[in-house]
Amino acid sequence: MAIIDPIVNGLNSGWLHTDASQLQANQTFEADVVIVGTGAGGGVAAEILTQAGLSVIMIEAGPLKSSSDFNMEERVAYPNLYQQAAAMKTADKAIGIFQGRAVGGSTTVNWTTSIRTPTEALAFWAQHKSVAGLNRESLDPWFEKMEQRLNIHEWNYEPNRNNAALKQGCINLGWDYTVIKRNVAGCWNTGYCGMGCPVNAKQSMLVTTIPAALDKGAQLISRAKVMKIEHHNGQVFALKAQALDTHLRPTDVELLFKAKHYILSAGAIHTPVLLMRSQVPDPYQLLGKRTFLHPTLLSGGVFADAINGHSGAPQSIYSDEFVWKNTADGELGYKLEVPPVHPILIASKTLGYGASHAELMSQFNQLQVTIALIRDGYHPDSQGGEVHLTPKGFNLDYPLTDAFWRAARRAFASMAELQFAAGALKVLPISDGMPYLSSWKEVKESIANMVLAPLRTVVASAHVMGGCPFGEDEKLSMVDSYGQSHYLANLSVMDGSVFPTSLGANPQLSIYGITARNATKLAEKLTAGLT
């Protein structure tokens, strides 16, 4: 049975797509609106602005790949679809970061978990970060709109065994758990969302909003990296971009983009980096600071029966038992989820080498993995990371603080308790020096005394947020609560970089809903000729 590839069909139907790697000469493009980035923010903005009758250009640094390219192998997916071939790390190498880099951005490779912005986060932003007009009542209609648009529904099938263990552990311990809503339509339940959906069931930007925008005449430029925002007297007058070759290395071809309005949706890290590189006004030195990651810890549980964590919807259950337990700005909370279990991911994110590692890998199908995502950005000792420009790019300095390590110790204990409650035979906290633990009693003693440290404890992140915060107070924010720049009249930011803290939840639906609100407002202004 052949799978219809909507991208191939769209291109054949005459979509305006330029693969900049194929360009031989400099070129200038013009439109009403130019959007940098095609992830959750850029995709939603492109559709809304195009529907409003505006001409739109989308620029993407990554390649245009589609289901025909998604062969369910990590060795192909990581270099094709992820920033730095999935090897991106913080400056000290202590945190590995997974972020998408292809048309569709991280939505092309995420695990489909769709959660509305938590009420606690919205309240904190309103109270401490000068964010205005974003509360449960005002935002829920936008979330509903995007849930309908992207077919976001509760996953009503049996969770796979990996998620079922999380659910069973919560039930046995009396902990909170939630069935996850997913952005899928006709999901085959294979478990390979992280490598690009091979059957186009995931309602990522790649197969929804971007095709809708292209159908209405929008243009897509792929493999083009925006290097500089040209601005003067509070106005942007052009974007300069570099064409990239098929290895995503710069060519000699330069591109110039001109528009009435510009939207940055390059994601946390790359949006702030572009603004910093362009030396936009930043009188309070906010750009790149307070970058958040939900730094994530892992715990492996070995079960007697087959877990097969590679198979089935990768995330269908989460537990918020510990996320907000100590109030928003108290001791750091953590969300419990599970990841898909695939060979490179697990081989890389576990410990040691030689016989001990080979033994762990031989239990691949019996391995249940639980993860704890630490909610950063609220506690005074959790200020996130800072992006710095380097001669060739950037680095992200993210100190892991004492408050983080206290949360990590609690999280390792919770994960082990949960895994034993779910029936694990033994549990391995993924931090070098820890042995397999065989009982909850042993856990309590070992984890209380375990050595936790950068590079020794495996820490990963799939959620990058912040670095260009929104709000009304210019001392706290770079853009207003609608994403409009405080300093450049025809520039907006619509992506995860606007969040003034982490979310305590997987970010895609927050970006969809808030962008839908803000892009709709922008469309009204632009079509009324008010900017």
Added chain:
Amino acid sequence: MKRRTFLMSAFAGTAALALGVNLYSPEFSLPEDSEAKDYRLLFSVLLPVILDGALPDVTTHKLAAQNRTLDAIKQSIAVLPDEQQTELFELLDMLENRLGLLVLTSSMTPLLMRSPAELTDMLETWRHSYFALLQTAYLGLRELIMASFYACPEHWNRLHYAKPELFKS
């Protein structure tokens, strides 16, 4: 200068989750300059130690798996960003250089002439070192080799894993 740069930059070798990459894909044909040096000999010394227990037991199969992994390592390195490649090459150059070896391992004996037990000692020293530089050297090589080995479907037998064949006719 090279050593100094390396020490200052705290090296990222860390490379790679990236891996293997599809050898038959023209998208990932290697840039021409990558033919210059691939550190194959160096990695061939480290593979049996790092992949002990994961490599096949039968000698011919073991050799094939090692060679396949060496090819995959080359591909993994090719898709890394320039900065990470540079840091990795600095580490690998040091491991091929007696002075570099002395700095990293307190011994000038070439890795090729060290026994598996001595190589394990070296890795364990790095792994448990208080110096972030040595820890990242350990983690970088470990991750690159693990990712490259497990990138290859022909190495998944011991995992009892295979990707689904959705479109089998």
